[in-house]
Amino acid sequence: MTETSVVEFAPAKLNLALHVTGRRDDGYHLLDSLVCFADHGDRIALSRGGSSLMIDGPFSAGLDAGGDNLCLRAAALTGADAAIRLTKNLPVASGIGGGSADAAAVLRGLARLGHPMPDDTHRLGADVPVCLRSAPARMSGIGEVVVPLPALPTLDLVLVNPGVAVSTPQVFAALDRRDNPPLPPIPAFADATALIAWLRQTRNDLQAPASRIAPVIGQVLQALTHHGAGLARMSGSGATCFGIFDGAAGARAAASDLARRGWWAVATELAQPQIAG
Numbered sequence: 175m176t177e178t179s180v181v182e183f184a185p186a187k188l189n190l191a192l193h194v195t196g197r198r199d200d201g202y203h204l205l206d207s208l209v210c211f212a213d214h215g216d217r218i219a220l221s222r223g224g225s226s227l228m229i230d231g232p233f234s235a236g237l238d239a240g241g242d243n244l245c246l247r248a249a250a251l252t253g254a255d256a257a258i259r260l261t262k263n264l265p266v267a268s269g270i271g272g273g274s275a276d277a278a279a280v281l282r283g284l285a286r287l288g289h290p291m292p293d294d295t296h297r298l299g300a301d302v303p304v305c306l307r308s309a310p311a312r313m314s315g316i317g318e319v320v321v322p323l324p325a326l327p328t329l330d331l332v333l334v335n336p337g338v339a340v341s342t343p344q345v346f347a348a349l350d351r352r353d354n355p356p357l358p359p360i361p362a363f364a365d366a367t368a369l370i371a372w373l374r375q376t377r378n379d380l381q382a383p384a385s386r387i388a389p390v391i392g393q394v395l396q397a398l399t400h401h402g403a404g405l406a407r408m409s410g411s412g413a414t415c416f417g418i419f420d421g422a423a424g425a426r427a428a429a430s431d432l433a434r435r436g437w438w439a440v441a442t443e444l445a446q447p448q449i450a451g
């Protein structure tokens with residue numbers, strides 16, 4: 175029997191590495207990124223009938239529930255009517271793709287309710303195609319080329335956002351170079367140590383321009399390293415940063431210390447894949 179209501183998890187997207195390799199004539203940048211998903215995210219509940227969006231959760235304030243919301247834009251792309259409830263656990267405009275993850279979760283949920291997946295999901299945002307699968311992938315082009323990767327090793331992560339929203343177009347505009355080399359080949363990683371060693375050969379090219387716009391990003395990265403992260407880096411266009419820790423206990427201790435500074439800080443790990451369909 176077809177379902178009448180469904181719940182979908184919208185996990186935070188992490189760009190473990192992000193190289194900017196060029197710029198198209200329309201101004202969009204060519205990227206090469208190792209993307210994965212954290213086991214922390216928003217929650218989308220969908221029911222058949224009606225056409226509404228209700229938002230609750232710790233980051234609901236200030237997020238408009240009107241037609242521009244990516245949840246409603248995703249529903250409109252399929253032509254479906256649905257009552258949507260979004261529990262917003264992820265900071266907004268923070269480099270972890272919360273809006274894209276929400277749009278992708280709405281599309282996955284609507285597919286379960288019988289509405290076919292559109293093939294132009296990138297129109298909702300460059301990160302939506304990779305968020306549809308919410309599984310490790312190499313993302314290139316402007317975000318529309320998504321090549322699935324084998325599962326990554328278990329990672330103990332801390333995500334930290336210092337509470338400043340940085341504008342994605344402004345960060346891209348502040349890049350010094352747009353012709354950086356692509357990522358080195360991505361091997362199958364035996365363990366977290368091998369992944370960290372590979373990541374050290376890579377960068378997030380958006381980290382330097384974002385840190386100039388919001389210098390607190392540099393403080394977050396230093397604090398993550400000081401609290402024991404084996405690798406600390408910004409995700410996407412910021413300002414959220416992630417640290418990779420050696421064990422869940424160290425990650426939890428670091429997150430609770432960093433939260434005392436008034437920053438959003440959560441200990442998490444990699445998400446189980448959410449395959450669309």
Ligand SMILES: C[C@@](CO)(OP(=O)(O)O)[C@H](O)COP(=O)(O)OP(=O)(O)OC[C@H]1O[C@@H](n2ccc(N)nc2=O)[C@H](O)[C@@H]1O
Nearest residue numbers: 201202203269270271299300301316342343346410411412
């Ligand atoms: C930078 C990334 C990396 O994963 O992440 P976030 O910081 O957003 O999480 C994404 O490419 C962002 O994806 P998304 O947030 O969906 O971007 P969009 O809404 O499509 O684009 C916002 C703006 O960013 C710039 N943009 C975006 C993607 C891209 N490949 N080149 C760009 O130059 C453009 O100025 C565009 O108008």
Ligand SMILES: Nc1ncnc2c1ncn2[C@@H]1O[C@H](COP(=O)(O)OP(=O)(O)O)[C@@H](O)[C@H]1O
Nearest residue numbers: 243244245266267268269270271272273274276
């Ligand atoms: N459901 C949504 N969640 C978050 N942001 C949304 C949503 N719908 C629309 N937006 C808008 O999309 C922009 C990007 O948000 P978000 O995806 O959280 O950023 P990022 O990709 O940098 O993490 C924000 O400026 C926000 O106002």
